[in-house]
Amino acid sequence: MIRSELVQKLCDDFPDLTQREVEGVVGAIFDSITEQLSRGGRVELRGFGAFSTRSRDARLGRNPRTGEAVQVDAKRVPYFKPGKEMRERLNLQEVTAE
Numbered sequence: 813m814i815r816s817e818l819v820q821k822l823c824d825d826f827p828d829l830t831q832r833e834v835e836g837v838v839g840a841i842f843d844s845i846t847e848q849l850s851r852g853g854r855v856e857l858r859g860f861g862a863f864s865t866r867s868r869d870a871r872l873g874r875n876p877r878t879g880e881a882v883q884v885d886a887k888r889v890p891y892f893k894p895g896k897e898m899r900e901r902l903n904l905q906e907v908t909a910e
Contacts, residue, residue: 815838859896861894862892868886
């Protein structure tokens with residue numbers, strides 16, 4: 813599902829809200845999550861999962877086009893850990909789909 817599909821689904825589920833209002837809410841949620849992570853924080857949505865960041869050390873990488881060694885700087889990357897309820901629902905769907 814992409815962002816526009818999420819907005820459309822929410823518009824269908826909440827017909828009293830305009831598409832512009834739904835887009836504003838979705839944007840505000842994503843912006844809040846991104847802002848919290850950029851400050852080194854953590855965002856937990858009970859039953860869904862938790863967003864956090866992890867540090868990656870600087871390393872020597874390779875340019876895939878030329879094969880030349882390239883220095884890759886240290887950086888923080890986003891990390892998502894699904895919640896228990898999500899894991900259970902995903903595994904339940906796999907079992908019933910077979």
